[in-house]
Amino acid sequence: MELVVNPPQQVFDQLIHWAAVTHGWGHMPYDYQFYAKGFDGYWFICMVDPSKDDSTNFVAGGSLARCTDGNGNPLYSIGLFYCQEEYRGQGYGKPVFKAMMDIVGEDNCVLMAAPDMSQKYADIFGFKEMPVYCHNKLIIVPSKMDFAEKISDEYITKNWTEVDPDQLNVYDKSVCFMDRKNRMQLWFSQHQVYTKVAFDSKQNIMGYCTIRVVNLNRLVVDPFYAENPEVAVQLLTDVCKMIPDFETFELLLFRFPAINEGIEVMISQLCPIGSFTIRVANRTQFTRKLLESRDEVVYSVACTTHGFV
Template identity: 30%
Template sequence: MGVTTELNMRKGVKVVLNPPQKLFDSFQNWISNTERWNYRHAEYKLWCTAFEKFWLYMAVDESTEDVISVVSLALQRDSDGKKLFSIGNYYCVPEWRGKGISNKLFVQVMKHVGDENCTLFGAVEMSALYATRFNFSLMNEFWHNFADINMKDIVIPAMPKGFTCKKIEENDWEKLHEYDETICDLDRRKYMKTNLSLNGTVSRLVINETGKIVGFGAVKMAYAQELIMAPLYAENLDAAVALMSSILVSVPGLRAFESLITIYPDANNDVPRLLSLISNDRFESHKAYRHQYTQELMRFPQHKIFGTDEVSHSPC
């Protein structure tokens, strides 16, 4: 942690780079109550350690040590070594909005980006602003939907024939990474292994009758008694159903949670079918985010993405 003097903030406001967990927890409380952004307790540590570089700028009220505004930036590279920056957690406490503090934080992270490619998930109400003010003008033609299931409606589906699901063991990681590389052309082996092994996570891979990996996924036990289906990658609907059947039955205290959510590309028409199966057709969904880029649009096999890993620093 360090207090940065690079930003010309108003009197009484300091900016902290990579603050301690206690301040992040305070931020988590704000975003849960006002935006319903919920993370696992160890998510912040994951970002700090699993990416090539990671910055989290936090504006803090000097007199109270209360969080005012936050923005984060991560650096990853593709298989050719080309840089991809990602911006997440762009947030301001309601009473501090409109004072220019968040904008200064955003400008600061864009200084790290320079002329490199950068991406973010633009919320519906913010998408046009990101495109015009910060040049995130390259966008997917589709949106990502936010889906919500009340846990009282959760149904554990039958395992489809021809599929086997298993816990991820040490000798499975190489093949899992190889499968992940058919989804995402980023060097994220360290990130994905840490992500799927993190406390508060139930992860599985699915194998077909020939012994080939045809998907993997996880459910994360997050803040505010929420489960998050993220990521969920599969070759087809049956493989995705197999994963959710195996994962849901393995979540400790499943019925004690309040809800299960996921964020998914509405280009994948099989996702609503999966959600119907695991909710007895009782789920809510609405348009929420769009992926936006500054230099080059990245494309992914959306028909294999049933649950996006997360909307802070994962492009799929």
């Protein structure tokens, strides 16, 4: 087997296909180029079988990105760490993770760990700084959602292209405490990505919601921020109505911090009993310093591969 960095697109496509089929992770092929363009640094590190071509050679791999935190310090993130089922238990993932951590060095790094892997990442790899709560996964069946004709007179929503990018960035920074302007503008512009921004009567931004189409005929909400449940209902309703043939998608997926109490109010207004499930999904873990965010307004995080808020 051979360790490679930033191999051809076909190798990345193998990873996201098998990760979706076996674990339900939602991605699209364009994510590879988005990570490379949207972050200050990006490394797709993987083990491949050199005896096979680029459409069948993936063995194990992971995605490492670097951005800047709110204090101007480097922040690395690890995601999409995955090994083909037939190669598990043979040590192929270890050199991948080591290569990523060698790049991270002494800087801060974050990942979203599966519950059964959380302690291992803390004990062995030093991802010990974490909030006291987990992130949950909300899974909704789109065809069973119930959208009201009239929701609120207090808020309006606009397409992201109608909103001043600087004003939207100020709001985004108020939630995540980082400057993600260029990255988020690029994110909104990807294929089959739908975004609306909510305003109150004084033209203050009250939240925004992005939903994108991912593999296996699913939709992922990332990100989704709202200052209160009423805004959340308005935003989610309006974005869902933007999506062609919305009711034909298999699932609508959210990843939200467990401390967000507004999510239950939103669900009660849009999702009849039997149309949704909630389960524990991940634990956000850092190596050096836990970075704060306004998680009480986060209804779904941005890009769970390289985002924690």
